[in-house]
Amino acid sequence: MEKGTTLGKLIVFSAPSGAGKSTIANRILAEVPNLYFSVSATTRKMRPGEQEGHEYFFLSKEEFEQKIAEKRFIEYEQFFGNYYGTLKDKTDERLEKGENLLFDLDVKGAVNLKKLYGEHAVLIFIKPPSLEALKERLLKRSSDSIAEIENRLERAAFELSFANQFDFEIVNDELETAIQSIKAFILKSIQQPSK
């Protein structure tokens, strides 16, 4: 990356599945100027209501592995039997133009981006009020099978153990309150110039 340019920030959301990441991200993207969603690639099945290139770029396992071989990912992880990864395409170019990007990543992906981008990456951890609340939300979303919900709940404890490596931590209990406090933190982070 060129020295002296004002690089955009990488705003990274991590949370156990069902904690409310996507709900909060959609509101924040609609309300914060010059902040754009970084669309990841995945091999998981498209959920009802999702669109190609909107929530994810949906790839076959072979296509994803081909891109790994071509070193087209900044980072990628494998869980729930699927690949998830951040494509290099355009990311640095957009940051160099001063665009701020919002990422929805698992905890390992978040920590990896911090290693790669240092102070330009701002990590936000969203917690559910409790594991019971998390289960209720996953059931309410009703896009996952019972087996998928169990997988996600098992992973939640692992994800929660990373919370102390994040720059900002919030419990998503009352949705509006959580959105306003995350929004205030992002606006403050975006205004701090990167060196």
Ligand SMILES: Nc1nc2c(ncn2[C@@H]2O[C@H](COP(=O)(O)OP(=O)(O)O)[C@@H](O)[C@H]2O)c(=O)[nH]1
């Ligand atoms: N490391 C990494 N994790 C990702 C990426 N994209 C999505 N994830 C994570 O993959 C996990 C599963 O995502 P998803 O299947 O959409 O389920 P949801 O979080 O329950 O809506 C979540 O923890 C996401 O944050 C990525 O590009 N890299």
Ligand SMILES: Nc1ncnc2c1ncn2[C@@H]1O[C@H](COP(=O)(O)OP(=O)(O)O)[C@@H](O)[C@H]1O
């Ligand atoms: N503060 C909240 N209180 C109650 N339900 C919520 C809250 N935030 C999100 N939800 C609901 O919980 C479910 C999971 O949220 P979602 O944004 O899909 O989570 P994630 O992206 O973290 O997996 C959705 O049905 C959503 O409407």
